[in-house]
Amino acid sequence: MAKCDVCGTHVDMPYNCRHCGGTYCSEHRLPENHACPGLENWNDPDGVFDSGFDATVESSAGSQSALDRIGIDTGAGGILGYFRNNVTYLFLAISVVVFAGQFLIAPLLGIRPVSGVDPGTTTWGQIFTLTTTNPEYVWTWVISVFSHGSPTHLLFNAIALYFFGPIVERQVGSKKFTALFLVSGMAAGLGQVGLGLVLGEQVAVLGASGAIMAIMGVLTITAPDLKVLLFFFIPMSIRTLTILFAAFSVFAVATQAGGNGIFSGVAHFAHLTGLFIGLWYGRRVKDRVGRGPKQLNLGPGGGGGGPGRGRF
Structure with a gap:
């Protein structure tokens, strides 16, 4: 069970926003209902729609990213697709x-x-x-x-x-x-x-x-x-x-x-x-x-709880 970052309601099946990383109930799952920072960039392909992995993003049917032009496919089925975001x-x-x-x-x-x-x-x-x-x-x-x-x-x-x-x-x-x-x-x-x-x-x-x-x-x-x-x-x-x-x-x-x-x-x-x-x-x-998550969650949009210790 997780707790909504907005209202504090405990929910069995939380929604994890993949953009801001927050955990929300069904009422606040939509970006506009939890003030997701992605809303400010909704029309910006470098914000919500682009993972930031490519140098550029397709802005029209005929345009290509820099990696596409040299033959490296970063689309959903491409060899580097998994590393988008x-x-x-x-x-x-x-x-x-x-x-x-x-x-x-x-x-x-x-x-x-x-x-x-x-x-x-x-x-x-x-x-x-x-x-x-x-x-x-x-x-x-x-x-x-x-x-x-x-x-x-x-x-x-x-x-x-x-x-x-x-x-x-x-x-x-x-x-x-x-x-x-x-x-x-x-x-x-x-x-x-x-x-x-x-x-x-x-x-x-x-x-x-x-x-x-x-x-x-x-x-x-x-x-x-x-x-x-x-x-x-x-x-x-x-x-x-x-x-x-x-x-x-x-x-x-x-x-x-x-x-x-x-x-x-x-x-x-x-x-x-x-x-x-x-x-x-x-x-x-x-x-x-915007507001960061208050807890770590396994699954899409979140991580799992772990230690805060590391050696150089």
């Missing part, structure tokens, strides 16, 4: 593929991580990690966002992205979500490397946690009362979770900067960088995306 799942798939490349394919080619050695001096590290040794390797700015250090690291990040990503993607559109994810992920890694350079420490960064924290930052502004389960069983609002996480990360960064290694091995400054980008962007789009 589902870039979150594309990023999940890329992370799994990159992880397989890290620990299955690369070792077969004789390329593997070396314990106790600066990753910036190994071929494996120079491919998959962003390091203080080689911060100028631009490809690592991107690939490090999709790389992970262990199955557990990948699992926690994948869970958080799976549950929170689709909500923000439906709020801002796939193109802007893609930019948010990549820019915040790269900025988070570069921020951690920058701090390492200032402190004179060797740092190797990999993981999507910075981008995921940006997603949570957006939701903290657009849907502050969204209920989540920390560690799968502690209920709280995403606003409370963000405050607790930010406080812990600030303390951890201060501890690391003071020379205490108790919280070493986790890129807390990267988490904070991603979070602040998300909070900033959430404030920019809050008035345009």
Whole structure:
């Protein structure tokens, strides 16, 4: 049973709006009855009708998108059709593929991580990690966002992205979500490397946690009362979770900067960088995306309840 975000009525079969991500009863299921932000763009193909995945949208029977012109079909039956308005799942798939490349394919080619050695001096590290040794390797700015250090690291990040990503993607559109994810992920890694350079420490960064924290930052502004389960069983609002996480990360960064290694091995400054980008962007789009959902739901238009924890 779910609760309508407008009137609070408990309903057995809720309607989940695919544009704003809200949960509604039959009375408020129509966009005009729950002030859906999509109404403002009803005549704008980049708003309601376009997922934002294509560069352009067909405006007439004879026009084609940029991807159509080069032979890639993004229609309902096309090879990329599934990823229209589902870039979150594309990023999940890329992370799994990159992880397989890290620990299955690369070792077969004789390329593997070396314990106790600066990753910036190994071929494996120079491919998959962003390091203080080689911060100028631009490809690592991107690939490090999709790389992970262990199955557990990948699992926690994948869970958080799976549950929170689709909500923000439906709020801002796939193109802007893609930019948010990549820019915040790269900025988070570069921020951690920058701090390492200032402190004179060797740092190797990999993981999507910075981008995921940006997603949570957006939701903290657009849907502050969204209920989540920390560690799968502690209920709280995403606003409370963000405050607790930010406080812990600030303390951890201060501890690391003071020379205490108790919280070493986790890129807390990267988490904070991603979070602040998300909070900033959430404030920019809050008035345009309208009311965010108050709970996560499995099924079309929603995600499922999950943890708010991730490691970089």
